Amino acid sequence: MVGRIRTTALLVAALAAIVTGCERYAARKVTNLELGRDMVAAGKSFEAIQYLEKAQKEEPDNPEVYVYLTIAYRQAKDKPAAEVAGKKEEFAVKAEQSYRKLLSFGRQGIETLLKVMSKYSRLTPDVVELLVGAGEAAVEPIIEFISDPTKREEYPDRIKFLKKALVRIGPPAVPKLCAALESPALTPEVRRDIVEVLSGIKTKEVVPALKKCAAGTDPVIKAEAIVALYEMGEKKYASQIISLLDSPNAEVRRIASKAISALNHMPIEKVLSSLSDPDPVVRVNLIRALISRGVPPEAEEKLIELLTTDPNDEVQNAAADALKEYGERMAKELIEMLPKQKEWDVRLRIVKILSSPKVISGIDADGEYKLYELYQSEKQQIVKDELARLLTQLQSGKGKGG
Numbered sequence: 001m002v003g004r005i006r007t008t009a010l011l012v013a014a015l016a017a018i019v020t021g022c023e024r025y026a027a028r029k030v031t032n033l034e035l036g037r038d039m040v041a042a043g044k045s046f047e048a049i050q051y052l053e054k055a056q057k058e059e060p061d062n063p064e065v066y067v068y069l070t071i072a073y074r075q076a077k078d079k080p081a082a083e084v085a086g087k088k089e090e091f092a093v094k095a096e097q098s099y100r101k102l103l104s105f106g107r108q109g110i111e112t113l114l115k116v117m118s119k120y121s122r123l124t125p126d127v128v129e130l131l132v133g134a135g136e137a138a139v140e141p142i143i144e145f146i147s148d149p150t151k152r153e154e155y156p157d158r159i160k161f162l163k164k165a166l167v168r169i170g171p172p173a174v175p176k177l178c179a180a181l182e183s184p185a186l187t188p189e190v191r192r193d194i195v196e197v198l199s200g201i202k203t204k205e206v207v208p209a210l211k212k213c214a215a216g217t218d219p220v221i222k223a224e225a226i227v228a229l230y231e232m233g234e235k236k237y238a239s240q241i242i243s244l245l246d247s248p249n250a251e252v253r254r255i256a257s258k259a260i261s262a263l264n265h266m267p268i269e270k271v272l273s274s275l276s277d278p279d280p281v282v283r284v285n286l287i288r289a290l291i292s293r294g295v296p297p298e299a300e301e302k303l304i305e306l307l308t309t310d311p312n313d314e315v316q317n318a319a320a321d322a323l324k325e326y327g328e329r330m331a332k333e334l335i336e337m338l339p340k341q342k343e344w345d346v347r348l349r350i351v352k353i354l355s356s357p358k359v360i361s362g363i364d365a366d367g368e369y370k371l372y373e374l375y376q377s378e379k380q381q382i383v384k385d386e387l388a389r390l391l392t393q394l395q396s397g398k399g400k401g402g
Contacts, residue, residue, distance in 0.1 A: 041120045045075035063112040066102035071126045110141045128165045136172040167200035178209040199228030223255040250279045257285035261292045280312035287318040295325040320349045328362025344380035351386045
């Protein structure tokens with residue numbers, strides 16, 4: 001009996017707490033800013049404007065109002081509802097006025113933009129546009145944001161957008177970026193991000209900072225700087241890019257392998273030997289580099305090996321794309337290879353290579369007959385279907401110029 005009374009008392013107390021909480025919530029009036037903000041965040045910018053305009057009158061010195069109002073006007077002016085209501089031009093003018101007011105708050109306005117971006121991921125592209133428009137004024141707050149360990153952990157996707165924003169701001173961002181590099185408090189990760197941004201800006205103002213990084217000790221920063229300097233015309237760094245393919249650091253090799261295609265003279269032998277790199281991203285990058293410059297005949301054997309034995313799907317796909325570049329001369333060899341492959345996904349890739357416009361014209365009558373026999377014996381349905389499509393193409397004459 002005592003237990004029941006105690007349980008009942010606890011339930012009554014809990015219900016009382018819930019009711020009290022609801023009453024307090026109901027008693028608090030939702031502000032126009034909150035209503036408008038939530039509507040903008042939900043994609044209802046046209047509907048949000050009426051509340052945000054009221055909020056502007058209520059809180060004329062609150063930069064947050066102008067962030068949401070600017071975004072709302074910018075989004076709403078392109079909506080059909082604005083066209084129907086005849087508000088398109090009005091919203092465009094008001095968007096600019098609201099934006100100018102936001103920028104008049106100086107650093108506080110920029111920091112408010114960053115807070116809004118942190119709160120609502122879907123508004124990130126809108127905020128980035130406003131940050132880029134702010135130019136140099138946005139640089140220091142952005143650098144501080146991407147340098148904050150907590151923010152880097154909580155908002156990794158926002159960091160990527162902000163780096164792109166700095167690149168778009170361009171030369172006006174360079175002095176503060178270079179100054180930031182001098183800070184001993186920067187973590188290696190942040191330092192790498194800043195070097196990446198400087199590399200993306202590619203103006204003569206960044207050269208001294210990049211040369212200093214190229215002579216530094218951090219292998220990733222050094223690699224980023226070397227590649228950037230080469231792309232900016234410092235051709236003496238070509239040999240260093242090639243040597244980076246031998247780095248014990250996988251990230252460095254990724255940077256180098258991605259840059260190889262930009263070299264004036266591609267080191268074919270080095271690229272081919274590096275196709276055995278333990279990192280699949282490096283292997284894919286190098287295959288793509290070969291494709292971009294014309295796949296050399298001496299790469300065929302290695303590419304077939306990668307197609308048939310590499311454990312990584314992306315590498316196999318890249319090798320398949322490269323083999324297509326050899327054209328019709330590959331047809332006979334691939335048909336001979338096909339029945340020898342135990343893995344169905346390898347067989348599927350080979351059939352897709354044979355189906356490509358560059359290769360299919362090399363399939364003669366004998367090859368077509370062999371493909372038909374393979375179709376008959378194929379057990380894997382997805383491969384069988386692909387073979388059927390290839391045979392249909394051949395029979396209709398599409399692969400042989402009609």
